[in-house]
Each structure stands twice: as C-alpha cells, then as structure tokens.
Amino acid sequence: MSTESGGRTPITYASAGVDVEAGDRAVELMKSHVQATHSARVMGGFGSFAGLFDASELKRLPKPLLATSTDGVGTKVAIAQAMDIHDTIGFDLVGMVVDDIVVAGAKPLFMTDYIACGKVDPARIAGIVSGVAKACAETGTALIGGETAEHPGLLGEREYDVAGAATGVVDASAVLGPERARAGDVVIGMASSGIHSNGYSLVRRVVSEAGWSYDREVAEFGRTLGEELLEPTKLYTAPCLHLVEQLNGDPASAEISPEAAVRGFSHVTGGGLAANLARVLPAGLLATVDRSTWEWPQVFRTVAELGRVPQADLERTLNLGVGMVAVVAADRADEAVRLLQESGESAWVMGTVAAYREEDVAGAGEDFVQGAKGVDGGGVLLTGAYAQ
Numbered sequence: 001m002s003t004e005s006g007g008r009t010p011i012t013y014a015s016a017g018v019d020v021e022a023g024d025r026a027v028e029l030m031k032s033h034v035q036a037t038h039s040a041r042v043m044g045g046f047g048s049f050a051g052l053f054d055a056s057e058l059k060r061l062p063k064p065l066l067a068t069s070t071d072g073v074g075t076k077v078a079i080a081q082a083m084d085i086h087d088t089i090g091f092d093l094v095g096m097v098v099d100d101i102v103v104a105g106a107k108p109l110f111m112t113d114y115i116a117c118g119k120v121d122p123a124r125i126a127g128i129v130s131g132v133a134k135a136c137a138e139t140g141t142a143l144i145g146g147e148t149a150e151h152p153g154l155l156g157e158r159e160y161d162v163a164g165a166a167t168g169v170v171d172a173s174a175v176l177g178p179e180r181a182r183a184g185d186v187v188i189g190m191a192s193s194g195i196h197s198n199g200y201s202l203v204r205r206v207v208s209e210a211g212w213s214y215d216r217e218v219a220e221f222g223r224t225l226g227e228e229l230l231e232p233t234k235l236y237t238a239p240c241l242h243l244v245e246q247l248n249g250d251p252a253s254a255e256i257s258p259e260a261a262v263r264g265f266s267h268v269t270g271g272g273l274a275a276n277l278a279r280v281l282p283a284g285l286l287a288t289v290d291r292s293t294w295e296w297p298q299v300f301r302t303v304a305e306l307g308r309v310p311q312a313d314l315e316r317t318l319n320l321g322v323g324m325v326a327v328v329a330a331d332r333a334d335e336a337v338r339l340l341q342e343s344g345e346s347a348w349v350m351g352t353v354a355a356y357r358e359e360d361v362a363g364a365g366e367d368f369v370q371g372a373k374g375v376d377g378g379g380v381l382l383t384g385a386y387a388q
Helices: 020-035 056-060 076-083 089-102 122-139 200-210 225-229 237-248 272-278 298-307 311-315 330-342
Strands: 064-072 107-117 142-150 160-171 186-191 262-267 285-290 322-328 347-355 368-372 375-383
Touching (some): 064 089, 076 089, 076 160, 076 200, 076 225, 089 107, 089 122, 089 160, 089 237, 089 262, 107 122, 122 160, 122 237, 186 330, 200 225, 200 298, 237 262, 237 330, 262 272, 272 368, 298 311, 322 330, 322 347, 330 347
Parallel strands (some): 107 142, 285 375
Antiparallel strands (some): 064 160, 107 160, 186 322, 186 347, 368 375
C-alpha cells in the first residue's frame, strides 16, 4: 500500500518532533556516568530493557524487607532551565528519593530515573544524568536503569521534568519509625544545604514579583540568585546509616531490640519541619522544638524579606535550614551529635519528646502541628524565636 497521499509530504517520526538519533547520542554521552555507579551486583549490560540487581546479600538478614520511594524535584527544574545549569538537578532527585528510604533505616540498593523533555539535547540530558549518577555513587546506590522520553507539543524544546524511584533493604527487626519513639527522647537537627527541592513555587513567585532575574548578583550569597537557588539538596544517606550502625547495631549478627537508641529520622521536605517530624511520632507524644537553637541561612531570610512572606507560611513550606531530623534516646544524644559531626554534618540538639498534654499546646495556634499527610501521628510544638 502506498504511503503517499495526494502529493503530500510523508510524515515521519522526526518530522513529528522526535529525534531518535539524538536520543541515541544522549545515551552514549551518559553511559560512562551510569556505569560508574555499578558494582558486581549489577547484572547484565548497559541498555537492557530492565535493570537486574543481584540480591544475594539480602540472605544475610533474618527477615529482609524491601523499601521503595519515588519522587521528582518540582519546579526547581524551571530555574535550572533558565540558568542552563543541569548537572545539579540529579543530586536533588537522588536526595528526594534515597533519603526517604533512609528514614525507615533502609540501605539504598538501586535506582532508576525518568526524564521527559520537549526536545532531546544530548549534552543537556547527559548533564542531568551525570548529576544523578554522581549522587548515586555518593550514596552507594546503583543507577541500573532509566528512560528519556521526547514529548514535542507537550513540553517546550528547552523544557524537561525528572522523576526517579529507588529501592533499599532493611531487616524487619531494624525498621525505624513512630513505634520506637519514647517520652524523654531527644530531637537532633541536621543542617540543610539550602532550599533543597521543595517550595520553589513560592520562591519563584517571590522572585518574579520582586522583578529579580536569576543572573542577578547577590552580595549576601557571594554568587548569583540562580546559583544560590540551584544549590543541590544535601545527601544524608551515609551519615544517617552510619549513625544507625553505630548506635543500633547490625541485625545480621543480633536482633535489634525496640530500645535501639536511634528511634527514627524525618526527612524535611514538603510541609516543613513540624509536619514531617509529626509523621514519625506516634499519637500521644509531643516534640517541642526550640527555634532559638539555629539560625536561618541567608537564602531563607532573602525570600522572607523580598516577598514579605509570613513566618507561619515559611515554616509549612520550606526547610528553613533543617534538612533531616533524628529522634534518639536521651542517654545517647551527645554521642549521636558527635557521630553526625564526625561524618561532616552540622548537627545539634533542637528539642525533646514528652507525653502529649492539652495544656502544653493550648493557644499555640500555628506553632502546633499534629499529624500530617494523612498520618494520625504525634504533635510538634515550635517555641521561641529563631537565632539572629
């Protein structure tokens, strides 16, 4: 049957806006970055339909549980596109998915990524994946698969979005979570590297309303606004897993008791500190967090002042300088802070956990949060004023 019709030019995949050859070039450019994350546990060659991972190591655990998480980096990609800087977004993506796994005490094993774009620019795609691969290497996570999809007509030629999913493992006896928390526990904060990957719709609106450009030099930052906003999400994987190993022990050699010193972690993402901490506390417990124990990094001050954003709105949108929180037994708190600091973290005691009492939160208003994101959990009360 003829493919010609009435003298019209035949329509090809390329003329429809999809460049298969560009996609192949992108794969070749990213290949070495991806393979650098592989160990002997990654089976099969690069470019397989499915990634294969040797899970034999799971046999050392009495009852291994698989943990999984998936996420993206939100509208932060719009700033990367405006600045034409693409190798940092990958760190954001890995941080968002891998450190959610760590909250359960799980060790990440492997990850896959997905990039949707309006038009494949091989160098740009390879830059994105290089960032993902470097972050995977830093967290001990194999990047075993991915997909780049060209969506002409749906996304502009320079537009893209990214998503990823990771899988990890934790023994059933070592799972961290609300059921481990106790009255008397201590809350330890770990500093963020900046805004990370949440709240950029607010940040971008503030910047737009102020008429600032991303290439504007900001003396307080010592670099451009765009460079500051693209500061990659901090990866807490290694320090948190090291803390668990040192304080809770190895479930492969001895069962971990409910009294293990590290009770849980809270990854401070969308919703801010209080809402995310409340998710890892059981109903009946209240964490009181003292704002005076830390100072906002300059980027948060700038956003607040530039947009006249109310403090309560900032607290339920941005991390405000705290990217991860640990809940630990009081008698091991000093040791936990020391271990985290030795791992390169800026860590400090920021609060305590006690039995929930109505009189403690009466009149607290927006300073008090109970449960969040569908979890009927504990409460968090923010007190005091931030350090200046």
